[in-house]
Amino acid sequence: MQSIELPMSLADVHPGTGFTPQHLQRLVDLGGAALQVEDGLIRTSVLAREILRVPFGGLKPRFGIRRVENERSYQYLIWRALLNDFEFLVDIEREGNHDFVIWDCANHPRKIVAVGEMKRWVSVDGCEELPRIELDIRKLKLAEREGVRGFILLATAFRVGSLAEQEGFLYDKLKISAKCLRHYKFESLYEGASDRIEFGLLGFMASDSMLA
Secondary structure (H helix, E strand, O other), X not given: OOOOXXXXXXXXXXXXXXXXXXXXXXXXHHHHHHHHHHHHHHHHHHHHOHHHHOOEOOEOOOOOHHHOOOHHHHHHHHHHHHHHOOOOEEXXXXXXXXXXXXXXXXXXXXXXXXXXXXXXXXXXXXXOOHHHHHHHHHHHHHHHOOOOEEEEEEEEEEEOOOHHHHHHHHHHHHOOOHHHOEEEEEEEEOOOOOOEEEEEEEEEEHHHOOOO
Protein backbone atom coordinates (compact mmCIF):
# COMPACT_ATOMS: atom_id res chain seq x y z
CA MET A 1 0.00 0.00 0.00
CA GLN A 2 1.23 3.51 -0.76
CA SER A 3 2.21 5.80 2.09
CA ILE A 4 -0.37 8.40 3.01
CA GLU A 5 0.56 12.01 3.60
CA LEU A 6 -1.07 13.44 6.71
CA PRO A 7 -3.40 16.39 6.04
CA MET A 8 -2.65 19.80 7.53
CA SER A 9 -3.42 20.05 11.25
CA LEU A 10 -6.22 22.06 12.78
CA ALA A 11 -3.63 24.56 13.94
CA ASP A 12 -3.09 25.45 10.27
CA VAL A 13 -6.78 26.20 9.72
CA HIS A 14 -7.73 29.57 11.11
CA PRO A 15 -11.08 29.68 12.95
CA GLY A 16 -13.59 32.48 12.70
CA THR A 17 -13.28 32.92 8.95
CA GLY A 18 -16.25 30.82 7.85
CA PHE A 19 -15.68 27.96 5.41
CA THR A 20 -12.69 28.88 3.25
CA PRO A 21 -10.80 27.21 0.38
CA GLN A 22 -8.26 26.18 3.03
CA HIS A 23 -10.99 24.28 4.88
CA LEU A 24 -12.02 22.65 1.61
CA GLN A 25 -8.43 21.51 1.00
CA ARG A 26 -8.36 19.96 4.45
CA LEU A 27 -11.70 18.23 3.81
CA VAL A 28 -10.37 16.85 0.52
CA ASP A 29 -7.16 15.67 2.23
CA LEU A 30 -9.00 13.88 5.04
CA GLY A 31 -11.61 12.40 2.71
CA GLY A 32 -9.03 11.36 0.12
CA ALA A 33 -6.88 9.66 2.75
CA ALA A 34 -9.95 7.72 3.96
CA LEU A 35 -10.71 6.57 0.41
CA GLN A 36 -7.09 5.49 -0.04
CA VAL A 37 -7.24 3.39 3.13
CA GLU A 38 -10.47 1.77 1.92
CA ASP A 39 -8.86 1.09 -1.45
CA GLY A 40 -6.00 -0.71 0.28
CA LEU A 41 -8.39 -2.85 2.33
CA ILE A 42 -10.41 -3.87 -0.72
CA ARG A 43 -7.29 -4.57 -2.79
CA THR A 44 -5.76 -6.72 -0.05
CA SER A 45 -8.94 -8.79 0.24
CA VAL A 46 -9.32 -9.28 -3.53
CA LEU A 47 -5.69 -10.31 -3.99
CA ALA A 48 -5.90 -12.72 -1.04
CA ARG A 49 -9.22 -14.41 -1.90
CA GLU A 50 -9.66 -16.20 -5.20
CA ILE A 51 -13.46 -16.13 -4.94
CA LEU A 52 -13.33 -12.33 -5.21
CA ARG A 53 -11.42 -12.55 -8.50
CA VAL A 54 -13.94 -14.76 -10.32
CA PRO A 55 -15.82 -12.96 -13.15
CA PHE A 56 -19.54 -12.67 -12.51
CA GLY A 57 -22.37 -11.77 -14.87
CA GLY A 58 -19.96 -11.21 -17.72
CA LEU A 59 -18.08 -8.54 -15.76
CA LYS A 60 -14.44 -8.65 -14.78
CA PRO A 61 -13.73 -8.42 -11.03
CA ARG A 62 -12.53 -5.05 -9.78
CA PHE A 63 -9.55 -4.96 -7.50
CA GLY A 64 -9.77 -1.59 -5.72
CA ILE A 65 -12.12 1.12 -4.55
CA ARG A 66 -14.01 1.10 -7.85
CA ARG A 67 -15.34 -2.34 -6.94
CA VAL A 68 -18.38 -0.46 -5.63
CA GLU A 69 -19.43 2.21 -8.12
CA ASN A 70 -21.63 4.22 -5.80
CA GLU A 71 -20.95 7.82 -4.83
CA ARG A 72 -22.91 7.30 -1.61
CA SER A 73 -20.28 4.84 -0.39
CA TYR A 74 -17.58 7.46 -1.02
CA GLN A 75 -19.71 10.09 0.69
CA TYR A 76 -20.08 7.93 3.80
CA LEU A 77 -16.35 7.17 4.03
CA ILE A 78 -15.51 10.87 3.75
CA TRP A 79 -18.11 11.81 6.39
CA ARG A 80 -16.80 9.16 8.77
CA ALA A 81 -13.23 10.50 8.42
CA LEU A 82 -14.43 14.03 9.19
CA LEU A 83 -16.05 12.92 12.45
CA ASN A 84 -12.69 12.53 14.18
CA ASP A 85 -10.63 15.40 12.87
CA PHE A 86 -12.33 18.40 11.31
CA GLU A 87 -12.95 21.87 12.64
CA PHE A 88 -16.64 21.89 11.79
CA LEU A 89 -19.53 19.53 12.44
CA VAL A 90 -20.51 17.68 9.25
CA ASP A 91 -23.88 16.14 8.46
CA ILE A 92 -24.89 14.24 5.34
CA GLU A 93 -28.22 14.31 3.49
CA ARG A 94 -29.64 17.20 5.53
CA GLU A 95 -31.04 20.71 5.06
CA GLY A 96 -32.51 20.83 1.58
CA ASN A 97 -31.17 17.40 0.61
CA HIS A 98 -27.53 18.48 0.29
CA ASP A 99 -24.96 15.68 0.33
CA PHE A 100 -22.85 17.52 2.92
CA VAL A 101 -23.86 20.19 5.43
CA ILE A 102 -21.09 21.99 7.35
CA TRP A 103 -22.00 23.56 10.71
CA ASP A 104 -20.04 26.07 12.79
CA CYS A 105 -20.70 25.17 16.43
CA ALA A 106 -18.35 27.76 17.96
CA ASN A 107 -21.31 29.91 18.99
CA HIS A 108 -24.92 29.27 19.97
CA PRO A 109 -27.03 28.76 18.03
CA ARG A 110 -24.89 26.82 15.59
CA LYS A 111 -25.07 27.93 11.98
CA ILE A 112 -24.57 26.40 8.55
CA VAL A 113 -21.43 27.76 6.90
CA ALA A 114 -21.28 25.52 3.82
CA VAL A 115 -23.17 22.88 1.85
CA GLY A 116 -21.68 20.46 -0.65
CA GLU A 117 -22.58 17.94 -3.33
CA MET A 118 -20.79 14.68 -4.20
CA LYS A 119 -20.53 13.29 -7.70
CA ARG A 120 -18.67 10.54 -9.56
CA TRP A 121 -16.79 11.55 -12.70
CA VAL A 122 -15.54 8.39 -14.38
CA SER A 123 -17.14 8.15 -17.83
CA VAL A 124 -14.77 7.40 -20.71
CA ASP A 125 -15.35 10.70 -22.49
CA GLY A 126 -15.85 12.72 -19.32
CA CYS A 127 -19.12 14.15 -20.62
CA GLU A 128 -21.84 11.87 -19.25
CA GLU A 129 -21.84 13.33 -15.73
CA LEU A 130 -21.38 17.00 -16.68
CA PRO A 131 -25.09 18.00 -16.81
CA ARG A 132 -25.65 16.76 -13.24
CA ILE A 133 -22.46 18.47 -12.01
CA GLU A 134 -23.50 21.72 -13.70
CA LEU A 135 -26.96 21.44 -12.11
CA ASP A 136 -25.39 21.07 -8.66
CA ILE A 137 -23.12 24.07 -9.22
CA ARG A 138 -26.14 26.22 -10.02
CA LYS A 139 -28.02 24.88 -6.99
CA LEU A 140 -25.07 25.71 -4.72
CA LYS A 141 -24.78 29.20 -6.15
CA LEU A 142 -28.35 29.80 -4.97
CA ALA A 143 -27.26 28.79 -1.45
CA GLU A 144 -24.34 31.21 -1.67
CA ARG A 145 -26.78 34.07 -2.20
CA GLU A 146 -27.94 33.32 1.35
CA GLY A 147 -24.41 33.62 2.72
CA VAL A 148 -23.63 29.88 2.76
CA ARG A 149 -20.58 28.63 0.85
CA GLY A 150 -21.10 25.84 -1.66
CA PHE A 151 -18.63 23.20 -2.79
CA ILE A 152 -18.43 20.23 -5.15
CA LEU A 153 -16.56 16.96 -4.50
CA LEU A 154 -15.79 14.71 -7.46
CA ALA A 155 -14.63 11.10 -7.13
CA THR A 156 -12.78 10.35 -10.35
CA ALA A 157 -10.54 7.67 -11.84
CA PHE A 158 -8.61 7.47 -15.10
CA ARG A 159 -5.63 5.60 -16.49
CA VAL A 160 -2.34 6.42 -14.81
CA GLY A 161 -0.85 9.55 -16.30
CA SER A 162 -4.08 10.86 -17.85
CA LEU A 163 -5.78 12.47 -14.84
CA ALA A 164 -4.02 15.82 -15.32
CA GLU A 165 -5.27 15.95 -18.91
CA GLN A 166 -8.80 15.12 -17.77
CA GLU A 167 -8.63 17.90 -15.19
CA GLY A 168 -7.82 20.30 -18.02
CA PHE A 169 -10.98 19.13 -19.76
CA LEU A 170 -12.89 19.80 -16.54
CA TYR A 171 -11.52 23.35 -16.24
CA ASP A 172 -12.81 24.12 -19.71
CA LYS A 173 -16.25 22.55 -19.37
CA LEU A 174 -17.03 23.89 -15.88
CA LYS A 175 -15.22 27.20 -16.42
CA ILE A 176 -12.95 27.02 -13.40
CA SER A 177 -9.30 27.96 -12.97
CA ALA A 178 -6.71 25.25 -12.32
CA LYS A 179 -5.58 27.05 -9.16
CA CYS A 180 -9.08 26.69 -7.67
CA LEU A 181 -9.15 22.87 -7.85
CA ARG A 182 -8.23 20.99 -4.65
CA HIS A 183 -7.21 17.37 -5.11
CA TYR A 184 -5.99 14.22 -3.42
CA LYS A 185 -4.72 11.45 -5.71
CA PHE A 186 -3.49 7.89 -5.30
CA GLU A 187 -2.80 4.89 -7.49
CA SER A 188 -5.33 2.06 -7.46
CA LEU A 189 -6.16 -1.11 -9.41
CA TYR A 190 -9.15 -1.60 -11.68
CA GLU A 191 -9.87 -4.87 -13.53
CA GLY A 192 -6.70 -6.80 -12.74
CA ALA A 193 -3.60 -6.91 -10.59
CA SER A 194 -1.65 -5.00 -13.26
CA ASP A 195 -4.48 -2.71 -14.43
CA ARG A 196 -3.36 0.50 -12.76
CA ILE A 197 -5.53 3.61 -12.50
CA GLU A 198 -5.20 6.95 -10.78
CA PHE A 199 -8.03 7.72 -8.38
CA GLY A 200 -8.67 11.28 -7.32
CA LEU A 201 -10.91 13.21 -4.96
CA LEU A 202 -11.34 16.68 -6.45
CA GLY A 203 -12.97 19.67 -4.81
CA PHE A 204 -13.80 23.24 -5.74
CA MET A 205 -16.03 26.04 -4.53
CA ALA A 206 -19.18 26.62 -6.57
CA SER A 207 -18.24 30.29 -6.73
CA ASP A 208 -15.02 29.32 -8.54
CA SER A 209 -17.05 28.27 -11.57
CA MET A 210 -17.98 30.96 -14.06
CA LEU A 211 -21.06 29.03 -15.19
CA ALA A 212 -24.07 31.32 -15.25
